[in-house]
Amino acid sequence: MNNFDKILKNGLETSSFSEEELVLMLDEKNPENIQKLFDSANAVKLEIVGNKVSLRGLIEIGNVCRKNCFYCGIRRENFKMERFELSQNEILADAELAWKFKYGSIVLQGGEIQTEKHITFIEDTVRKIKSLTNNELGITLSLGEQSLETYRYWFEAGAHRYLLRIETSSPEIYGRIHPADHLFNERLQALYDLRTAGFQLGSGIMFGFDGQTSADMARDLLFLKKLDVDMVGMGPYSIHRDTPMGRVHPVQNNADMLTLGCKMIALLRILMPDINIASTTVLQALAPDGREKGLLAGANVIMPNVSEVRFRKAYQLYDNKPGIDENADCTRNALEQSLHSIGLVPAYNEWGDSKHFKNRKN
Numbered sequence: 001m002n003n004f005d006k007i008l009k010n011g012l013e014t015s016s017f018s019e020e021e022l023v024l025m026l027d028e029k030n031p032e033n034i035q036k037l038f039d040s041a042n043a044v045k046l047e048i049v050g051n052k053v054s055l056r057g058l059i060e061i062g063n064v065c066r067k068n069c070f071y072c073g074i075r076r077e078n079f080k081m082e083r084f085e086l087s088q089n090e091i092l093a094d095a096e097l098a099w100k101f102k103y104g105s106i107v108l109q110g111g112e113i114q115t116e117k118h119i120t121f122i123e124d125t126v127r128k129i130k131s132l133t134n135n136e137l138g139i140t141l142s143l144g145e146q147s148l149e150t151y152r153y154w155f156e157a158g159a160h161r162y163l164l165r166i167e168t169s170s171p172e173i174y175g176r177i178h179p180a181d182h183l184f185n186e187r188l189q190a191l192y193d194l195r196t197a198g199f200q201l202g203s204g205i206m207f208g209f210d211g212q213t214s215a216d217m218a219r220d221l222l223f224l225k226k227l228d229v230d231m232v233g234m235g236p237y238s239i240h241r242d243t244p245m246g247r248v249h250p251v252q253n254n255a256d257m258l259t260l261g262c263k264m265i266a267l268l269r270i271l272m273p274d275i276n277i278a279s280t281t282v283l284q285a286l287a288p289d290g291r292e293k294g295l296l297a298g299a300n301v302i303m304p305n306v307s308e309v310r311f312r313k314a315y316q317l318y319d320n321k322p323g324i325d326e327n328a329d330c331t332r333n334a335l336e337q338s339l340h341s342i343g344l345v346p347a348y349n350e351w352g353d354s355k356h357f358k359n360r361k362n
């Protein structure tokens with residue numbers, strides 16, 4: 001047995017890799033070995049989680065953000081970005097559509113806003129979605145860093161999962177890709193607070209940007225395991241031309257980034273067999289079948305966009321965001337077909353909580 005096979009076999013048996021082993025896997029160039037990694041991770045997923053794909057109807061509620069992250073298209077100082085905020089009725093209409101589509105759950109995603117008005121607006125909107133859908137629709141929030149009090153308030157209103165990416169587990173890299181007033185420790189504290197408030201905890205990272213090594217990415221994966229997250233949404237960095245990072249390094253190789261994205265998913269699936277892992281939209285931006293590739297490398301969640309088409313263009317974190325011209329109906333049909341074509345089944349009418357959360361509670 002060669003070294004790659006030995007490490008992979010041991011990883012599968014123990015659900016663990018050392019940092020050095022992860023680096024070796026991330027740096028692997030042989031396509032046959034890479035495919036072996038994807039297939040093994042997919043087999044772990046099929047055994048532990050099954051062949052159902054959990055669905056989250058994604059509602060982009062607004063692109064106003066108080067933060068100024070160097071990589072993100074909706075950063076505060078991108079003055080070229082036209083700003084929008086959905087009204088409550090618009091959000092309710094999207095939520096109702098997701099419910100009618102039997103998506104089972106939704107994600108309300110938007111920039112970080114900490115005003116009293118916004119906090120109350122979200123609370124009220126969550127309550128209304130719950131009552132409008134007879135409590136049937138699960139609600140995940142992805143609205144940035146907030147106080148423990150706010151997290152509690154939103155949890156009590158009926159949201160039960162929250163996504164907040166750490167972006168990188170290295171405080172030093174965090175400092176390079178964010179302005180000085182975005183503090184790594186505050187982000188970490190917010191993750192602890194989310195758990196205290198009762199949320200199922202989702203986090204994730206962004207990877208593949210300049211100045212980050214395979215060892216950094218390996219440590220990111222080990223960090224997610226140590227944080228014992230219930231769900232992960234992570235993906236390759238993708239350029240947005242009107243950002244400080246996009247202006248400095250305006251090119252990247254899409255095929256390489258997609259392979260890296262799938263490797264990260266596969267390694268995480270082996271490290272944490274029972275969590276939810278999303279095949280994120282950014283993979284689809286890198287290749288038309290990117291999202292399916294992510295699912296075949298071990299991801300089990302997708303987030304079809306249910307926002308109205310006219311707002312999708314404005315929620316552009318990176319260039320070439322997919323699906324901005326297609327309406328929710330098209331998205332749904334294409335989705336069903338593409339899942340069936342790779343032997344997977346959409347999990348209609350299910351919240352799709354992670355097994356990891358249930359296992360941890362028991």
Ligand code: 5AD
Nearest residue numbers: 071072165206236237238240317318
């Ligand atoms: N490329 C890839 N992902 C990005 N995000 C923001 N900007 C980019 C980009 N240019 C991700 C971050 C953030 C999430 C909302 O989107 O990880 O947490």
Ligand code: SF4
Nearest residue numbers: 065067069072075111
């Ligand atoms: Fe705001 Fe998130 Fe974009 Fe940072 S990454 S600017 S917090 S939306």
